[in-house]
Amino acid sequence: MIVFAQVTYDEDEENTKRCVEGIRPYVDRAIIIHDGTLSKEMLDWLTEKKCDVYEHPWQDSTSIQRNEYLKRLNSGDWCIVSDPDEQYDRLACEQIRRTIASAEEKALTRLSINCHDCWVKEDGTTEENVSNHYKPLIFKYTTGVRYIGIIHEALTGEWIDARLHSKWFYRHIKTHATVWRNAVRNMYCSGGGDNFIGNPYWLELRQITTSLGINDWKALYRYLKKGDIDPKLKEWIIKYKDLDKEPWHSEIREWYLWYFKVLHPEEAPTKEELEVGHWGLQPPVVPKGGLAEFMVNLRNTYREYLKREPSKCELDYWWGRRTGEDLMIEDVADLLMDPQNYPPQVYVAQQYQEILGREVDASGFHTYSTLISEGQVKREDLPNMLRRSPEGRKIAPPIAPTGLVGLTYEEGGIQKHSEAGDIFFFISEVFRMCSLMVQGKVRRFTFELGSEKKEEEMEE
Numbered sequence: 001m002i003v004f005a006q007v008t009y010d011e012d013e014e015n016t017k018r019c020v021e022g023i024r025p026y027v028d029r030a031i032i033i034h035d036g037t038l039s040k041e042m043l044d045w046l047t048e049k050k051c052d053v054y055e056h057p058w059q060d061s062t063s064i065q066r067n068e069y070l071k072r073l074n075s076g077d078w079c080i081v082s083d084p085d086e087q088y089d090r091l092a093c094e095q096i097r098r099t100i101a102s103a104e105e106k107a108l109t110r111l112s113i114n115c116h117d118c119w120v121k122e123d124g125t126t127e128e129n130v131s132n133h134y135k136p137l138i139f140k141y142t143t144g145v146r147y148i149g150i151i152h153e154a155l156t157g158e159w160i161d162a163r164l165h166s167k168w169f170y171r172h173i174k175t176h177a178t179v180w181r182n183a184v185r186n187m188y189c190s191g192g193g194d195n196f197i198g199n200p201y202w203l204e205l206r207q208i209t210t211s212l213g214i215n216d217w218k219a220l221y222r223y224l225k226k227g228d229i230d231p232k233l234k235e236w237i238i239k240y241k242d243l244d245k246e247p248w249h250s251e252i253r254e255w256y257l258w259y260f261k262v263l264h265p266e267e268a269p270t271k272e273e274l275e276v277g278h279w280g281l282q283p284p285v286v287p288k289g290g291l292a293e294f295m296v297n298l299r300n301t302y303r304e305y306l307k308r309e310p311s312k313c314e315l316d317y318w319w320g321r322r323t324g325e326d327l328m329i330e331d332v333a334d335l336l337m338d339p340q341n342y343p344p345q346v347y348v349a350q351q352y353q354e355i356l357g358r359e360v361d362a363s364g365f366h367t368y369s370t371l372i373s374e375g376q377v378k379r380e381d382l383p384n385m386l387r388r389s390p391e392g393r394k395i396a397p398p399i400a401p402t403g404l405v406g407l408t409y410e411e412g413g414i415q416k417h418s419e420a421g422d423i424f425f426f427i428s429e430v431f432r433m434c435s436l437m438v439q440g441k442v443r444r445f446t447f448e449l450g451s452e453k454k455e456e457e458m459e460e
Helices: 010-026 040-048 062-070 090-094 096-105 176-190 200-211 217-226 231-239 249-263 291-305 312-325 329-337 344-356 362-373 379-387 390-395 423-438
Strands: 002-008 029-034 052-055 078-081 086-088 110-120 126-140 161-163 169-174 404-411 414-418 442-449 452-457
Touching: 002 010, 002 062, 002 096, 010 029, 010 040, 010 086, 010 090, 010 096, 029 062, 040 052, 062 078, 078 096, 086 090, 090 096, 096 126, 126 169, 169 176, 176 200, 176 217, 176 249, 200 231, 217 249, 231 249, 291 312, 291 329, 312 344, 312 362, 344 362, 344 379, 344 390, 362 379, 379 390
Parallel strands: 002 029, 002 078, 029 052, 110 161, 110 169
Antiparallel strands: 078 126, 086 169, 110 126, 404 414, 404 442, 442 452
């Protein structure tokens, strides 16, 4: 079957209607996952359109929500996904069966489609620009495929990829209000893109919100909309409004814009202080010789020195350095000529390609590059850690166990056990447990190494 799938919420009802109206006539099924906030009118409308609608509470993770529609697929189904603000062009909808039939003939399993950025301005007019971004929104589902990551999720699996012709595309329809709102959500849930390790601003934020009795995004969302927030949180928002040289800077700065420009302009400290040190009133403009040219040259440089395309994470990394350090493409080439000069970010992405045979996901990219940068993991240990991960074990057989018994943890009141087998996988499992504890999903875990038993517990 060909199945359309989407996760939606009450504030996105109109966008979801436009998505469903466009593509429903051309697919066999439509699966909609919502968090319980949709209106009765919207639920009735989806039923009339013959959509399969399922409710699942939001748990501060886009992957958890998306995995709910994967559970309703059969192995071999082709799945077409989008967010509510991602609407397929009419031609892409009309020719979706032909597109998938062609992919089947060529034994392809995942298709990336071009994005058109559509900014809805304050006066209601729309500005549409063709981007150089292609997003893998169409894929052939097989049992076991799932989303991983907290906010900027990635789809696991081994894929045979292709890009669709640019005549087929989707429109990413944005307003500043929704972009800023989503940035606030991303920063709160995962430190701005699953970057909870090494992000001191996120740790500071979570300490403040926890002290206020706020423990999930829905509670924070209601609190911010109500207004008149606690001075500690307001001070955090104001203090970092012009942050400009950190990996998470944009998703921190947008807190100021969303709270003081969209939600509560009456609380803005002064008119002058409402101005933020980056684009805030108009869509970002890509100047000639700027982002577009840099990205083309970057791809050519990767093809020349690494014989592959840069991952999305690497594109973001290099553009961040380009804007922050005035990095030239010649500087990138110098770094890529010698593997010893690779920044941790490039090294991590390269190891994913060489060992796992796929593009690095956002979670692995940020976690491992941070750990290597901070000296918590040696660079030369990463290949073994990847080989002994659950995914790596499917590709290469594991080495003999080193006396490690395993790791036991409690998640959602259920006792679970992970067979570690060797020290490298054990280390990766401990980091995973720590991240789940930070998110409040795991309270306690125990492990045995040799005859010594250790127990770690996070206080409530």
